[in-house]
Amino acid sequence: GAVVSQHPSWVICKSGTSVKIECRSLDFQATTMFWYRQFPKQSLMLMATSNEGSKATYEQGVEKDKFLINHASLTLSTLTVTSAHPEDSSFYICSAAGQGADTQYFGPGTRLTVL
């Protein structure tokens, strides 16, 4: 199957700092990338959908100014958690889908801990 990478795999930061997470599709062109957040023992909650070259579409309740998403190319999307707080600590997972594809491929996730 298609391969999606995420970097970093884990990060610990101080409250108030910003953290950037990268999501890359390694062997296919991802016209659409999705960002999810998963709290312990919970399901994946979709945060936003990003299409290459256009603004991301955020789900209800997700602050677009706090979670900045950039999908600058067909292989890279970034999520920046601005002014992170302890409640932002979570497992952030991206997924990517090719044009017209129903199947999405998940990255390995980034575990963010905000102190």
Added chain:
Amino acid sequence: GQQVMQIPQYQHVQEGEDFTTYCNSSTTLSNIQWYKQRPGGHPVFLIQLVKSGEVKKQKRLTFQFGEAKKNSSLHITATQTTDVGTYFCAGPGGTNAGKSTFGDGTTLTVKP
């Protein structure tokens, strides 16, 4: 938006026993996908069902899509310790290709 409900939330079985998780939607689904997430890992795509009444098998795993395309099930025969993890179903979440709405998942533990 569309929601999919999944039961049970947890299932503990003895190795060798069978396991089933169920996914239900109040609306007709164009397709349903199943994922497995190992502890500490990320979701891994297992299968997609599209046709009404469809049944697909992957070794000891049997996936079914209901006739009305509102429910689905995943059945594992003779569980092994390698089957542990959380199994999620996901239905289409919108018009964007690939967008999905995930069920709450069923976490399977297998006692050797």
